[in-house]
Amino acid sequence: MTMNGPILPGTMDISLPLIRQQPQPTVADQVFDTLQQRILTLELPPQTKISETEVSRLMGVSRQPVREAFKRLAKLGFLQIRPQSGTTVSLISEEAVLRAQFIRTALEVKTCRKACETATAQALAPLHSLIARQKDAFAAKDRDMFHALDEEFHIAICELAGVRFVWDLIHESKAHMDRIRMLSLNTTSQQLALQEHIAILDAIAAGNADAAEAAMTEHLSRIVVLIDEVKKQQHSFFQETDT
Template sequence: MANGGMRAGDAVQLPVIQQSAAPTVADQVFDALKKSILTLELPPGIRISETEVAKLMGVSRQPVREAFKRLSKLGFLLIRPQSSTTVSLISEEAVLRARFIRTALEVKTCRTACSTISMGGMKVLEELVQDQKDAVSSEDRELFHLLDDRFHKEICNQAGVGYVWDLIHDNKSHMDRIRMLSLNPSSLRHALDEHIAILDAISATDPDSAEQAMESHLSRILVLIEEVRQQDHRWFSDTTY
């Protein structure tokens, strides 16, 4: 390799990767465990093991190990080598940190979307809000949670900064648990109303109102923390993950 570069015909050979849109076994294990953690089927503090999960899901330990590592990186699992793996307790400090990051990024993103969004983009947001209305009517909190994320992600996309959602996604795991644990018929409707306010402000190309609506929406997590803590304070830890 002359000058440190690789050229066709050089001795170095790399395998051709076969790409597939289908989720891997590790992806499926990850998704199933994450859902179980968010819905409290696996509550904060419970111990789980690779062997146990592999046996219950009918897979080998390798994809379970990969899923555990991904969940640990997101803050959902606390892995103690040679000891135990537990579903992490909820760190209030981590929730507040995530809220600060989201507010700083999404308020600016929302303002930007007011001047960059297309008619097609507005249609996508409107359809997402309509889907949320349907989820509220059927009291489907898991679907609403999914649509909530899609709504916020789409605002980032329409502002031309889709990569911002990647930053948010990597920092919001504890915030997600608070949101899921607090979703009841009343809070679903409240969140929907807040999304409608955000949508109306963007539609009116009113950046000040959009900023205010988004900041108010993300600040509601402060109320939700107390609601969840009243359900079971043992779910919380002073540790930041």
């Protein structure tokens, strides 16, 4: 900043470095996305040992982007990096799951109410299509497709409400919930999720904001029950909590 005269309002008198734009996603982004997906789908279950060297070799990249991805995953709570004993996939934190559920409920309830204001027959068509496809996936016992369509359904509600950006916020926090959902994604839980989706859609289609809020709240609160069910079957996957 120069000191030779007054700085006029609305002017900027500083030097800034030139930023070279990089194509997106970067290699580190791709490594991060791949590893996070493997963790969320439990292909890399809790306590699995994972190394920068092995990931670099398998993915055909240098260690630097892998190191960056590891740091991001550790910051989000999915990896534990211990210099002396190596890196492992983190145990599931019940606290992190409930925190994510709180954030997601607050955002999606508001989104549902807003969607009721824009719920024309044409605008609702993608949601009806997703429900039909989820029914097909359930009938075909295609668990992975069912899970993918579940996520698409929630994204479609954000788009219907005109707040697609909300899903980006939800996506950042919901990952801890996803491991629970994948562990509990059996026939019964899929059927319940489908019924709850139908209830949410019916309420939005009717323009009933209170009913839509209640249906979404019930849908997202079921994670609390799922935690208890999963802990009984896979107790070793969870962090010990103070009593």
